[in-house]
Amino acid sequence: MEHITVVGASLAGLATVRALRAQEFEGRITVIGDERHEPYDRPPLSKEYLAGTVTEEDIGLTDSDDADLGVEWVIGQTAASLDTAGKAVVLADGPRVGTDAVVLATGARARQLPGGFPQGVHTLRTLDDARALRSELVPGARLVVIGAGFIGAEIASTAAGLGCEVDIVEAADVPLQRPLGAEMGAVCGRLHARNGARLHAGTGLAELVGETRVKAVRLTDGRELPADVVVVGIGAQPNTEWLAGSGLEIDDGVRTDEQGRTTIPEVLAVGDCAHSYRDYTAGWLRLEHWTNALQQPAAAVAALLGREHSAPAHHSVPYFWSDQYGHKIQFAGHRTADCTVQIEEGDPDSGDFLALYLNSEERPVGVLAINRARPFGQWRRKLAKRP
Numbered sequence: 001m002e003h004i005t006v007v008g009a010s011l012a013g014l015a016t017v018r019a020l021r022a023q024e025f026e027g028r029i030t031v032i033g034d035e036r037h038e039p040y041d042r043p044p045l046s047k048e049y050l051a052g053t054v055t056e057e058d059i060g061l062t063d064s065d066d067a068d069l070g071v072e073w074v075i076g077q078t079a080a081s082l083d084t085a086g087k088a089v090v091l092a093d094g095p096r097v098g099t100d101a102v103v104l105a106t107g108a109r110a111r112q113l114p115g116g117f118p119q120g121v122h123t124l125r126t127l128d129d130a131r132a133l134r135s136e137l138v139p140g141a142r143l144v145v146i147g148a149g150f151i152g153a154e155i156a157s158t159a160a161g162l163g164c165e166v167d168i169v170e171a172a173d174v175p176l177q178r179p180l181g182a183e184m185g186a187v188c189g190r191l192h193a194r195n196g197a198r199l200h201a202g203t204g205l206a207e208l209v210g211e212t213r214v215k216a217v218r219l220t221d222g223r224e225l226p227a228d229v230v231v232v233g234i235g236a237q238p239n240t241e242w243l244a245g246s247g248l249e250i251d252d253g254v255r256t257d258e259q260g261r262t263t264i265p266e267v268l269a270v271g272d273c274a275h276s277y278r279d280y281t282a283g284w285l286r287l288e289h290w291t292n293a294l295q296q297p298a299a300a301v302a303a304l305l306g307r308e309h310s311a312p313a314h315h316s317v318p319y320f321w322s323d324q325y326g327h328k329i330q331f332a333g334h335r336t337a338d339c340t341v342q343i344e345e346g347d348p349d350s351g352d353f354l355a356l357y358l359n360s361e362e363r364p365v366g367v368l369a370i371n372r373a374r375p376f377g378q379w380r381r382k383l384a385k386r387p
């Protein structure tokens with residue numbers, strides 16, 4: 001194998017390149033990325049970068065060691081199709097990048113509302129999105145956030161800290177219901193009220209009011225919330241449309257095994273765009289977590305280079321964290337519908353506690369902590385030891 005092409009120049013793409021060199025691949029590497037920026041870290045976009053406490057330079061992911069990776073960066077260019085038979089990635093403006101293998105690391109994008117919308121309505125996924133939103137979050141601005149998931153909650157928290165008036169609209173009965181369940185989702189929901197943001201749960205967006213510029217948000221329950229700025233944080237979808245016709249199995253992401261192998265040899269997928277069979281959960285999961293984008297590529301590269309036996313298997317426990325109103329929320333493991341929650345230490349209402357998720361056999365399969373990083377780390381390691 002002489003030339004490997006990585007499509008996607010964000011965390012998973014960069015982690016792939018680093019893993020290729022760390023695992024002694026000495027051939028040519030090309031990285032294609034459609035954003036016009038070098039790889040940067042996304043978690044600060046809804047937190048410190050939005051708050052203005054870190055700069056664009058601070059969130060850059062590459063360091064001086066990366067200069068030695070010997071990579072050809074094709075930045076600001078979109079891959080339009082994958083010709084698996086002809087072994088090439090075809091760029092949107094025509095050129096073909098011939099290659100021996102491809103690692104897909106195209107990530108996901110923010111789900112958009114259908115139809116057009118007036119000015120003042122934002123999504124947040126990219127640095128350019130964050131720049132545009134940041135300029136609007138001035139003290140006293142009335143912000144309505146649609147969706148109280150990770151993005152919505154973090155932006156609400158940052159905006160409240162900047163002196164904005166914040167309303168959050170959540171379709172489910174509590175925020176973060178899918179990852180955390182109803183009981184702990186409600187605990188996270190109470191953080192908003194305690195910090196001056198109004199959470200409207202169990203209702204959705206009916207209409208954005210305003211012709212050229214947004215003025216209000218009309219809810220499905222008939223209420224109208226005045227708005228100077230609106231953020232839509234209603235989930236993400238994998239960037240895989242360009243792979244239609246490639247022969248890859250696509251179903252909410254590119255289907256892969258634990259190591260990122262697709263159904264086509266020499267094509268792998270990693271990070272947010274990969275819908276992988278996970279040994280840890282004995283099921284299919286498309287993880288949108290930073291840690292997965294960082295870790296999965298090393299295993300994928302080992303599989304690609306035929307070095308699985310010398311590289312550690314990728315069985316890591318799913319993990320995410322979120323920073324909201326000065327609270328560090330951390331979760332590891334996998335919540336299933338039959339889980340019950342047991343408070344191990346602290347008190348959920350104090351915003352400082354650790355809870356275990358027990359399956360029907362009373363075995364811990366997940367751990368949630370707010371502001372309890374140390375015991376959380378111990379539990380995370382214990383969960384990782386589970387077969």
Ligand SMILES: NC(=O)c1ccc[n+]([C@@H]2O[C@H](COP(=O)([O-])OP(=O)(O)OC[C@H]3O[C@@H](n4cnc5c(N)ncnc54)[C@H](O)[C@@H]3O)[C@@H](O)[C@H]2O)c1
Pocket residue numbers: 043046108146147148149150151152154169170171172175176177203204205232233234235236288289290320321322323
């Ligand atoms: N700390 C973190 O891990 C973190 C932080 C920011 C972003 N992210 C990533 O960013 C991506 C997007 O995050 P997100 O928060 O948009 O997705 P999400 O899936 O976490 O949350 C979306 C929320 O919007 C709600 N919703 C959906 N449609 C709605 C509607 N019409 N009206 C009101 N509510 C509606 C859902 O019930 C859900 O609570 C994900 O990939 C996420 O992992 C992660």
